[in-house]
Amino acid sequence: MTARMEILGDDGEWQEVPGVVSVEIRAEVPDWASEPACLLQSADVMPLVVAFARKAKAEYERVFDQVAQQMKQAAAAGRAYEAALKGRPDRPAWQSPYGPARRRR
Known part of the structure; x- marks a missing residue:
């Protein structure tokens, strides 16, 4: 496997860095960060x-x-709406709210 290293240039484009064999990154942690x-x-x-x-x-x-x-x-409001729907006197209780059943011929 060949690794490639690139850096972001001033122009905003990535540029390959030739000849890099290995990279080591060191991050020093401040003393206070260990016990926040x-x-x-x-x-x-x-x-x-x-x-x-x-x-x-x-x-x-x-x-x-x-x-x-x-x-x-x-x-x-939901309970009031539901109560208003239940009390509709426009049809008998036994009839479907969609009207009478259609007769088959």
Whole structure:
């Protein structure tokens, strides 16, 4: 298998890099990244996190209350529509809503 290495040039086109035999990528991880929980326990950051969580909770409660209210209104409208359909006096109860059965000849 032959590998090929290309880089993105300034013109936005990929250009092959000839003569590359191997590539080694090193990524250095900062010390604080190994323990992100220590950042949240900092005295400076913790009040901001708590304030954000309280604000988010209040906002979610408001949105979910609105959704619940709209769902209750939709359910009530559905029940009213269903009740209106059941009470239609234009046909006897035994007759099909599509009219009388057709006679075969």
